[in-house]
Each structure stands twice: as C-alpha cells, then as structure tokens.
Amino acid sequence: MIPLLHDFEGETVLVVGGGRVGARKARRFAREARVVVVSPDFAEADFGGAERVRAAMEPADVGDWLDRLDPMLVVAATDDGDLNAAIEETARDRGVLVNRTDQHGSRDRGSVVVPATVRDDPVVVSISTGGASPALSKYLRERLEDELAGAGAMAELTGHLRDELQSRGVDPADRRAVVRDVVREDDVWTVLRTGNTKPRQIAREVLRDRALTEK
Numbered sequence: 001m002i003p004l005l006h007d008f009e010g011e012t013v014l015v016v017g018g019g020r021v022g023a024r025k026a027r028r029f030a031r032e033a034r035v036v037v038v039s040p041d042f043a044e045a046d047f048g049g050a051e052r053v054r055a056a057m058e059p060a061d062v063g064d065w066l067d068r069l070d071p072m073l074v075v076a077a078t079d080d081g082d083l084n085a086a087i088e089e090t091a092r093d094r095g096v097l098v099n100r101t102d103q104h105g106s107r108d109r110g111s112v113v114v115p116a117t118v119r120d121d122p123v124v125v126s127i128s129t130g131g132a133s134p135a136l137s138k139y140l141r142e143r144l145e146d147e148l149a150g151a152g153a154m155a156e157l158t159g160h161l162r163d164e165l166q167s168r169g170v171d172p173a174d175r176r177a178v179v180r181d182v183v184r185e186d187d188v189w190t191v192l193r194t195g196n197t198k199p200r201q202i203a204r205e206v207l208r209d210r211a212l213t214e215k
Helices: 020-029 059-069 081-093 134-147 151-167 172-183 186-194 199-209
Strands: 012-016 034-039 051-054 073-076 097-100 116-120 123-127
Touching (some): 012 020, 020 034, 020 073, 059 081, 116 134, 151 172, 151 186, 151 199, 186 199
Parallel strands (some): 012 034, 012 073, 034 051
Antiparallel strands (some): 116 123
C-alpha cells in the first residue's frame, strides 16, 4: 500500500456500525467531512458531531445507501461479517474507497487503512502497519507525540522565513541554509514549545540576527 493524505473537505463518509469502533472512525473523519453513521443502535460514545441514522442495513440495501449518499469513503464497522463483505464488494464495484474494520493484513484494491496519526497542524504524521498491528501503531504514535510537540509552530515559522527571504531577493541556496539551520536549532524548538512567542516574531528575530533584515 502507498500512503496518501486526502482532503475530505466537502466530501461525505458513510460509517456503517454504531459501536465504539464506528464512533472512533466517525470522529476521525468528522474533522473535515460530512459523516453519516448508519446503525440500529449506537454506543454511548462521542461520534464527533456525525449524523446518526437509526436503521438496520441489510446486504441488499448497501447499493441504495451508496446511491443516496454518494460517499467518498465507506467504513464497514459492524460485527456482521456478511454485511461488511457486502459493503466492501459493493463499494469496490462502484469505485468507492472502503475501510473494513474487521480485516487485517492483505487488502484488496480500493481498500483504505486508517493510520494512527500525530497532529500538530499543519504537520501531520501518520503511522500504519498495513492493518496488521493496530497496537503497534498506537504505541509508536504515543512515542512520537512528545517528539513532535512544536512541529506545527516550526512549520509556520519556516514558512514565514521562506517568504521573507524570497521577498528580499536572498539567493535560493542561502534561503535553504537559513531554514535548514533553524529547523535543526534546539533553542528554537524550546521557544516554540513554550507557546509564548509567535512564529512570525521569531522569524523577524532570526532574520535580524543574520543581518538579513532591511536596512
């Protein structure tokens, strides 16, 4: 499998299954997409603001639901293997991406693995074992969370630096050197992780220290 990041803004995700697994998937995609969860019952869990439709979907009904909602992705998260299989098959036949939560290891075409994710916007790091070991993905995610603290602010800072250096006509090689040095500077990471200083302010200070500010 090849990892990709996909923008779900304005798209619909259909989650079939109202248990805790379905709730977790709904929360994940509700950050961007319209999420519809279809199930005869719903767990006492946070569904992330997803629309919940109380209905008992049968294998023969899957096509009608796909026609009605036109989802970008379908998540088969029920405890009924036959229904999950029908969801997977129908989605594949219609060219709809599918994530089947009761299968691990090898995947058919059109299958999607939802990875463990560490997020410090706009930085996103995803970890996947191809569905073979969710426990390992979770462990690695937990180890990376502390390491990536401040990564979002660093991305914002280096973005400001690149723009400022380019506007001043600084040579591309020098621009790259400045940004590379800042990314590797432990003191900058320490300041960013405090959250007390704005990245744009730090960018100005870096430029001043390097005598690259306007005269």
